[in-house]
Amino acid sequence: MGLHMKTRKPRTVLAAVAGGLVLAATTLSGSDAAPLPDARSAYPGADWPSFGHDPANTRHASELVLGPTNVGGVREQWNAPGAAVTSTPAVADGVVYNSDFAGNLAARNAKSGAQVWQTKLLPAQLPGSPTVSGNTVYTAGYGGNVFAVDRATGAKKWGTDIEAAPNDLIWSSPVVAGDTLIIGSASFQVFSPADPPFQGSVVGLDAKTGAVKWRTPVCTGKCDGVSVWSTAAVDTELGLAYIGTGQSYTDTTAPMSDSLVALDYRTGKIAWYHQYTAGDVFGAEHPEGKDADLGAAPNLFTVGGKRLVGCGDKGGTYKVFDARTGKLVWSKELVKGTTLGGIEHTTAYADGTIYAVGNTEMTATSRADARPTAAKLFAVNAADGRIKWQQDLPDGGFGGVAVANGVLYFTTWDGILRAHSAATGRTLLAKYIGTPDGATVIEKGAAGGPTISGGRIYVGYGWTWGATAPGGLRSFGLY
Numbered sequence: 001m002g003l004h005m006k007t008r009k010p011r012t013v014l015a016a017v018a019g020g021l022v023l024a025a026t027t028l029s030g031s032d033a034a035p036l037p038d039a040r041s042a043y044p045g046a047d048w049p050s051f052g053h054d055p056a057n058t059r060h061a062s063e064l065v066l067g068p069t070n071v072g073g074v075r076e077q078w079n080a081p082g083a084a085v086t087s088t089p090a091v092a093d094g095v096v097y098n099s100d101f102a103g104n105l106a107a108r109n110a111k112s113g114a115q116v117w118q119t120k121l122l123p124a125q126l127p128g129s130p131t132v133s134g135n136t137v138y139t140a141g142y143g144g145n146v147f148a149v150d151r152a153t154g155a156k157k158w159g160t161d162i163e164a165a166p167n168d169l170i171w172s173s174p175v176v177a178g179d180t181l182i183i184g185s186a187s188f189q190v191f192s193p194a195d196p197p198f199q200g201s202v203v204g205l206d207a208k209t210g211a212v213k214w215r216t217p218v219c220t221g222k223c224d225g226v227s228v229w230s231t232a233a234v235d236t237e238l239g240l241a242y243i244g245t246g247q248s249y250t251d252t253t254a255p256m257s258d259s260l261v262a263l264d265y266r267t268g269k270i271a272w273y274h275q276y277t278a279g280d281v282f283g284a285e286h287p288e289g290k291d292a293d294l295g296a297a298p299n300l301f302t303v304g305g306k307r308l309v310g311c312g313d314k315g316g317t318y319k320v321f322d323a324r325t326g327k328l329v330w331s332k333e334l335v336k337g338t339t340l341g342g343i344e345h346t347t348a349y350a351d352g353t354i355y356a357v358g359n360t361e362m363t364a365t366s367r368a369d370a371r372p373t374a375a376k377l378f379a380v381n382a383a384d385g386r387i388k389w390q391q392d393l394p395d396g397g398f399g400g401v402a403v404a405n406g407v408l409y410f411t412t413w414d415g416i417l418r419a420h421s422a423a424t425g426r427t428l429l430a431k432y433i434g435t436p437d438g439a440t441v442i443e444k445g446a447a448g449g450p451t452i453s454g455g456r457i458y459v460g461y462g463w464t465w466g467a468t469a470p471g472g473l474r475s476f477g478l479y
Contacts, residue, residue, distance in 0.1 A: 046454035048091045051129035051173040051400070052346070056300035057233040059348040063404035065455030065478065071407050071419045072429050074457065074476040078113030080106075081435070084471030085460025087129040087173070088400055088449035090137070092151075096451070096458050098473050099126035099139045105149055106473075107137075110456065113475060117154030121147050124467045128173040128231070129449075133207070138176065140183055142467075144168035148210060158210035162203045163187070166194035171295075173231040175241070177265045180213060181205040182241050184228025190249050190283045191367075193224075197250075200226035202243055202261070204268050214268030218245045218256040225249030225283065226257045231297040231346070234265060235307060238324055241265040242309050244294025249283035258293050260311050260319070262326060272326030276313045290315065292337055296346040297400075299354065303383045310382070312343025316358050318380065332385035334358045340372045345410055346400035346449070353388065354380040355408050355422065359396030368465055369442055371413045372396030377425055391425035393418075400449030409457065411446040417459055417476070433461045435470050443469040455479075 046062065053059050066074070083102035090097040096110040103122030108115055126141035132151065140146040144163030149156055162170075163185045172184035183205070187198035199219040206213055219226035230244035240262050248257045258277040263270045282289030291314060298311035300323060308329060310320040316335035321328055335342060335358035345357040356378045364370035375396030379388040397412040407428060408420045415434025420427055438444035448460035455477050462471015 046091065047093070048451045048453050049132040050090060050175065051088045051131070051231050051449070052233065052297055055175070055177065055234040055236065057231070057297050057346065058299060058301070058350065059346065059400055059402050059449070060350040061402065061404040061452040063452050063455070066407065066452065066457070067405045068407055068421050068428060070478060074429065074478055077456065077475045077477050079472060079474050080108060080113055081470070081472035084443070084462030084464060084469040085473050086127045086399065086448045086463050087460060089451045089458040089460065089473060090130045090132045091451055091453040091458065092132040097130045097132060097137055098460060099128065099130055099141065101125050101127065101462070101464070101468050101471065103142065105130060105137065105139050105147070105154070107154060110453065110458070110475070119149055119154040119156065121156065121159070125169060127171050131174045131176060133176040136207070138174040138181060140170040140172065140174055142169055144170055144185060146170070146174060146181070146183055146205060146210065148207070160205060160210035160212065162205070162212065165189070165196055165198040167192050168198065171229045175232045175234060176207050177234045177236060177241065179207050180265055181207045182232045182234070182265055184230060184243055186227035186229050186246070190225060190227065193249070193284055197224040198227070199223060200228050200245060202228055202263065202268070204265060216263055216268040216270060218261060219248070219254045222252040223248055223254040224252070226254050229293070229295040233298045233300045233309065235300055235323055238307065239264055239266060240271055240323065242298045242300070242323070244296065244298065244311055244313070246293035246295065247280040247282045247289065247291055249281070250285060251281060253279050253281060258313065260294060260298060260309070260321070262309070274319070274321060274326055274328065276317065276319065277315055290337070291339060292342065296343050299347055299349040301349045301382055303352070308382070310354060312347055312356055314342035314344060316342035318343065318347070318354065318356060318385070320382070320385070330385040332380065334378055334380070335360050335376055338362050338372070340370055341396070344372070344398045348401040348403040348408070349382065350403045350422070352382050353422070354382050355401050355403055356380060357393070357396065357401060357410060369440065370465070371442065375412070377408070377420060379422070379425065389425045391420065398447045402450050402452050404452040409450040409452060411448060411450065411459060413445045413447065415445040415461060417446070417450060417457070431476070433459060433474055435462050435472065437470045438462060
């Protein structure tokens with residue numbers, strides 16, 4: 001989500017996204033823009049350029065300043081209020097980039113928070129995370145649109161609409177492998193059926209021009225749905241990308257629904273796939289369905305010299321496979337899935353350990369205020385699935401876990417930034433970061449993943465099941 005999360009949206013929201021899209025003109029911050037920092041004065045080795053930090057989606061940062069002994073003393077260094085931010089911010093050469101629910105992509109001086117530029121790309125949501133590659137920043141969102149923006153100026157280079165079916169909105173974050181941008185196509189037809197019906201796919205774009213190089217359907221024939229909310233992990237040695245898929249929306253299910261799919265990122269040819277939950281149908285016509293999709297992104301790692309890929313699902317199970325062949329290595333149920341539950345946070349990997357949050361309970365009076373109200377935090381041995389430790393959490397959430405220098409970072413739906421010991425799970429920090437200006441309890445919360453870079457935490461706040469909400473981006477550090 002995203003946020004790389006599968007989320008439930010109320011029908012009132014879907015009307016807002018169903019009417020199509022008119023691209024807004026690119027605007028820059030003009031004479032008020034701060035200059036780009038000199039890369040030589042930025043934090044060396046501290047970049048976090050994409051949702052997963054690296055092509056393997058480890059969400060594991062090199063960090064020398066913040067650690068278990070001092071993270072509890074961080075203070076807010078700056079705040080950039082505006083629209084809700086559910087992206088994991090990207091950091092490169094002393095600049096932090098984020099997208100928001102008002103359709104803006106922004107660049108700020110990572111140390112001071114001063115705006116470098118801001119570009120209006122869409123009239124509404126850019127919920128996923130930006131990716132910095134070379135001199136370009138990529139992002140995607142409302143209306144199925146993917147964008148490339150000049151990293152220095154914010155000027156739009158290209159924009160491509162990858163989905164023709166109505167009610168489409170991308171939560172998948174762009175990933176660049178070589179000259180190919182990989183992204184998933186998704187749709188809110190789950191709650192607002194339309195004609196023609198949506199059929200999910202993974203799409204490869206030319207990173208320089210935005211031209212579609214290949215499209216790999218994961219829902220064919222009479223199948224409807226199978227949105228790809230997940231973000232890809234990439235193994236450049238094997239030439240494969242790995243991404244999760246969602247459930248079917250109507251009675252005819254698909255063999256690649258609720259699956260981890262491996263494909264050749266140069267051609268889009270499917271190498272293998274593994275279905276976690278067969279026959280999963282959930283949508284407006286089937287509210288009783290399991291809704292056990294893979295909205296979280298997979299992790300790539302090496303154990304005993306063997307390249308492995310693992311991913312959790314909303315059913316609450318984390319599975320690990322041989323990255324080349326797709327052979328199942330181990331499977332571990334961490335929690336029982338709920339309608340907002342199981343593994344919605346993308347997991348992190350470091351030093352032979354997978355770190356996961358599993359939602360265990362939910363509360364709702366309607367779709368508009370549904371939230372995960374209990375969860376568990378896990379450290380899992382990546383070799384065999386053995387649980388090293390687990391910790392109860394007062395609330396659950398979405399987004400992603402980050403790990404850096406012995407500390408785990410993530411947010412929960414109620415607007416709390418949490419830091420826990422990676423060794424024991426002990427709570428080190430629980431700080432409210434939400435906005436008091438939200439109209440609802442949901443809008444005062446958070447649903448993004450924190451970024452750790454050069455002694456600073458960058459984290460978005462504000463969210464909604466709807467199309468717009470107040471929020472912003474905050475930075476925390478010791479100084």
